[in-house]
Amino acid sequence: MSQTILTAPAPQARPDYSGVSDAMLYDIARHNASVLSAKLMRLSDAADSDEMREHWAARRRLVKQQARVLNPEVRAEIIAQDEVWLLEKLALTTA
Template sequence: MSDTILTQPPQARADFDHVSDAMLYDIARHTASVLSAILLTCKNTAADDAERDHWAARRRLVKQQVRALDADDRAGLIAQDEVWRLEKLALTGTE
């Protein structure tokens, strides 16, 4: 069993000062993947076709945003990751 120690409050913005650009890219893609799974769940549990279409369109947009990520744009990677993180938080209430 792991003895995880939180080094920051759960909703605090991550400090990426000592994270490489390559790792930032991986972090952003991971956040997008987690959000995409949440959006798929929303789509699959939607009450009607209109709601299903909404979640499917949102998931497609996230996939387009992932394809548009620029691995050399550090500020862009951080900003996009933060947007996806906040959307995940809004949808699930958890980090």
């Protein structure tokens, strides 16, 4: 019997948002943007070089800009952007 070591998290099924209002989806996405932004700020603060500090700070600025322009009236956009933020947060957590 072989032993398999996973190097990345197993893909998860997409959440079913059919019963969730657009307003709640928007709030969830903005919350996830805030969580990711905080993670990026911690990475920037802990960086051991100015180059890496600026890398994380720039990524954080981009997330904050994306959150500012997220259209609360376009459900597909909210879901797609939230999924990207969640995947990035997962990648940063498992790295």
